[in-house]
Amino acid sequence: MPETQTPATTRPLRLGVAGPVGVGKSSLIATVCRALADELEIGVITNDIYTDEDARFLRSAGVLDPERIRAVETGACPHTAIRDDVTANLLAAEDLAADFAPLDLVVIESGGDNLTATFSPALVDAQIFVLDVAGGGDVARKGGPGIGRADLLVVNKTDLAPHVGVDVERMVADASTARDGRAVVALSRTDPASVAALRGWLLGVLAEYRAGTHVAHDPGPMAPHFHADEDGGILHSHADGDTAHEHHGQHAHDEQHEPARAPGRG
Amino acid sequence: MTTPQRAPAAPAPATVAMLLADARLPGGGHAHSAGLEPALLGGLPAAQVPAWMVGRATTVSLVEAGTAVVAARLLGAPAGPPPGAVDAVVRAWSARTPSGALRDAARLLGRGYLRVARTLWPHHPAVAALSGAGGRGVRDAPPRAVVLGAVAAATGLPPADVVRLTVYDDAQTAASALLKLEPSDPLTAARWVLDACAAAEPHVDRVAACRTPEDVPASGAPQTEGWAEAHALENEKRLFRA
Numbered sequence: 001m002p003e004t005q006t007p008a009t010t011r012p013l014r015l016g017v018a019g020p021v022g023v024g025k026s027s028l029i030a031t032v033c034r035a036l037a038d039e040l041e042i043g044v045i046t047n048d049i050y051t052d053e054d055a056r057f058l059r060s061a062g063v064l065d066p067e068r069i070r071a072v073e074t075g076a077c078p079h080t081a082i083r084d085d086v087t088a089n090l091l092a093a094e095d096l097a098a099d100f101a102p103l104d105l106v107v108i109e110s111g112g113d114n115l116t117a118t119f120s121p122a123l124v125d126a127q128i129f130v131l132d133v134a135g136g137g138d139v140a141r142k143g144g145p146g147i148g149r150a151d152l153l154v155v156n157k158t159d160l161a162p163h164v165g166v167d168v169e170r171m172v173a174d175a176s177t178a179r180d181g182r183a184v185v186a187l188s189r190t191d192p193a194s195v196a197a198l199r200g201w202l203l204g205v206l207a208e209y210r211a212g213t214h215v216a217h218d219p220g221p222m223a224p225h226f227h228a229d230e231d232g233g234i235l236h237s238h239a240d241g242d243t244a245h246e247h248h249g250q251h252a253h254d255e256q257h258e259p260a261r262a263p264g265r266g
Numbered sequence: 267m268t269t270p271q272r273a274p275a276a277p278a279p280a281t282v283a284m285l286l287a288d289a290r291l292p293g294g295g296h297a298h299s300a301g302l303e304p305a306l307l308g309g310l311p312a313a314q315v316p317a318w319m320v321g322r323a324t325t326v327s328l329v330e331a332g333t334a335v336v337a338a339r340l341l342g343a344p345a346g347p348p349p350g351a352v353d354a355v356v357r358a359w360s361a362r363t364p365s366g367a368l369r370d371a372a373r374l375l376g377r378g379y380l381r382v383a384r385t386l387w388p389h390h391p392a393v394a395a396l397s398g399a400g401g402r403g404v405r406d407a408p409p410r411a412v413v414l415g416a417v418a419a420a421t422g423l424p425p426a427d428v429v430r431l432t433v434y435d436d437a438q439t440a441a442s443a444l445l446k447l448e449p450s451d452p453l454t455a456a457r458w459v460l461d462a463c464a465a466a467e468p469h470v471d472r473v474a475a476c477r478t479p480e481d482v483p484a485s486g487a488p489q490t491e492g493w494a495e496a497h498a499l500e501n502e503k504r505l506f507r508a
Contacts (some may be wrong), residue, residue, distance in 0.1 A: 051502045073507045075297040076446040087294030087378040088507070 012043070012103040013209045014093055015202070016082065016119035018146055019130030021112030024156040026054045028130055028198075029107050031189045033063035035199045040104040040206075043068045043096035045089060047078050047111040054109055068100055078111025086123035093123075104206065115144040121216040126205050129219075131175075132156040137166040140175035147175065149219035152183045152201055159188040282421040283431050286414070289442060294378030298371065299443030299506035300436045301326075301490050304497035308489075312448040316458040319440055323433050323462040324469060325485040326363075330372075330411040331432035332473045332482035333359040335425045337415025339477055341392035352395065355412055358479035363409075365491035367498035371508030375410035383417050392419035425474035430463065437462040446505055 017025050026046070033042055042064060046054040052071035059066040072092050074081035081089055093106045108124060110117060119127045129146035131139050134157060140147060147153060153175050161168045168186050175184045183201055187194045208214035285291055301322065302315070310318060333355060340351035363369050383393045393416050396408055411432070418428045441455035469483075476482055494508060 050505060052504075073297045073504055075299070075443065075507075076505045077296055080296055084290070085292035085294060085296055087292055087381060088297045088374075090381075091294070091374065091377050 010102065012041075012093075012097050012106045013126070013206050014106050014108060014124045015205075016108050016110065016124035016127035017130060018082070018110040018117055018119060018127060018150070019112070019154075020114055020135065023112075023130045023132040023135065025109050025112065025130050026057045027189060028128070028154060028156060028187065029109055030058055030061040030063050031187075031195055032107065032198065032202065033058075033061075035195055036105075036202065037063060041100065041102060043093075043100055043103050043106045044070070045092045045096065045106065045108045046071045047074050047081050047089065047109060049074065049076060049078055049111045068096065070096060074111055079113050079117040082108070082110050082117065082123060083120045086120055089123055105202075115139075115142070115146065118146045118150065118219040121218045125209055125214060125216045126151040127219070128152045128154055130154045130156050133158055133161045133166040133168060133171065134164050136164075137171045137174075140171050140178055143178045145219040148178050148180075149182070149217075151205065151217075152185060152198075153179060154198065155184065155186045157188060158186045158194065159190055276421070279421055279423045279427065282417070282423055283427050286417065287431055287434055287438070289438070291382065293382045294375060295435075295439060296442075297507045298375065298439055299447070299508065300439035301368075301494060301508065302440040302443045303447055303504065303506045304493035304508065305490070306447055307497055307500060307503060308493035310493075312450075315440075315444060315448070316461060319437050319458050319462040320465040321487060322436055322440070322490070323466040325487045326490060327433045327436045327466060328429075328469055328473050328483045328485055329359070329362045330436070331429040332476045333362075333409070333411035334414040334418065334428050334432055335474055335476045336479055336482055337412045338392075338418035338423070338425065338428060339415075341395050341416050342419030346391060347395050352408065352412065354479045355415070355482075356408060358482045359409055359411060362482060362484050362486065363491075364486070364488075365494045367494045367508060368491065369409065370498075371494075372409035372411070373407040374507065376413045377407045379410050379413040379417070380407070383413055383420070387417065387420040390416075390420035392416045425476075426470050429466075429470045429473045433466040434459070434463055443506055 017029060019025055029044055033044070036042065044058055044064060046052065046058065046069065048054050048071055055069050055071035058064065058069045070092055072081065072088050074088070089108055093108065096106055097103050108119070110119065118129070127146075127150045129150035129152070131147070131153065133155060140153070140155065155168065155171055155175060158168050172184050172186050185194060185197045185201060187198055189195065205214060289296065305318060306312070336358070337352070337355045340355065341347045360369060363372065380396060383396075387393045396413065396416050414428065414432065417423070423431070437459045441459045444450070444455050445452055473483060497504070497508065
């Protein structure tokens with residue numbers, strides 16, 4: 001970073017990257033590394049389901065010292081590893097930060113899951129949810145916690161849009177509507193302007209984080225919620241969640257939660 | 267979520283045991299298979315899993331259990347833990363756990379458990395005594411059995427329950443991993459968990475009576491150690507850390 005003043009916090013910013021399988025999460029991380037490698041010290045943690053495929057992809061991309069890319073096993077439950085029990089990822093992030101101090105940024109890639117998997121604020125300070133145009137122009141309209149409330153929504157692979165019959169502008173407009181105006185970047189790694197937009201967003205979040213003004217927030221799991229209050233709080237279910245389930249850590253509850261099933265551990 | 271400044275009363279030790287045995291407790295255990303994935307990758311036929319579980323329950327699980335029992339006694343001593351007590355227990359455990367891969371995995375679990383312990387019982391001297399033993403890296407962290415001992419000391423968990431908890435947790439971890447590795451009726455695996463725990467029952471009193479690091483059982487399982495080492499080198503077929 002160009003600033004030389006002492007940062008408000010010395011722990012690296014932890015950035016989550018989530019989204020369905022095949023939307024280009026690893027590729028996006030490689031793009032981030034390429035765009036910022038000259039100014040930031042970066043480490044990456046991958047959460048593959050069955051192999052260290054993503055870690056190997058990133059190592060082979062040559063955008064980062066291979067030692068700075070680590071794979072974490074998730075016991076076949078990638079969504080558990082980023083939400084219900086973030087221990088393994090948290091320890092890996094601590095180790096990366098200690099081994100390569102001082103790091104500016106640790107990127108944690110979720111194992112490709114579904115539209116409902118998002119990171120717990122116990123693990124990441126900010127998160128990107130990734131879709132791609134090939135998944136269909138209507139996906140952004142369908143919403144969900146990641147699409148609606150991640151810090152940034154990336155609509156990836158815009159260069160493919162003409163081939164899959166998707167109107168990118170329309171998709172981005174739909175996404176912006178679903179997100180109440182939160183940030184959306186239409187990205188193609190071959191389009192420098194879109195990469196610059198992604199880079200600018202990330203540096204903005206990092207600056208806020210360092211200044212102590214960035215607030216990590218939870219896009220919202222789809223599970224019963226514990227509301228703390230003066231009287232000790234109440235547990236309530238938003239829908240048909242079958243197990244009582246508290247959040248670890250506090251988060252604002254002024255957002256609308258759509259009904260869905262409680263995430264299981266499988 | 268708010269944490270009361272003063273709990274009106276401490277939970278019963280049995281409640282603490284249930285909390286620790288519950289896979290929903292976020293301590294990092296879900297990424298581990300208690301040696302099952304290494305065993306299956308190493309060629310253990312799925313049909314032999316119940317016998318293998320009984321084998322663990324009467325060997326390596328008892329090493330872990332004895333380590334936790336001794337750690338609890340030393341860390342819970344009324345006059346405070348004797349100097350070097352934690353190191354002595356860790357050394358005894360290390361000598362009985364020859365596989366470096368297994369020691370690394372146990373220390374990783376220890377770090378996860380330590381997060382739990384420091385969050386839930388931050389001021390208890392037994393938990394505080396592990397400070398410095400935690401370190402930053404995997405190799406410096408106390409193994410899970412030692413952290414469990416600290417929690418037992420902090421919460422009054424009786425030694426016999428520490429043994430049963432350790433045996434149960436190991437068996438249930440393997441059973442849960444089995445559903446990902448060799449899918450079958452989950453209740454079949456539950457039966458095997460109970461069978462493994464029953465097989466350990468005759469050993470409970472003996473292990474619960476351990477007082478010094480030298481008392482920790484030395485019942486190893488060399489094949490398990492070998493499988494764990496091979497598994498740690500396997501990069502493409504792993505679902506679990508160990």
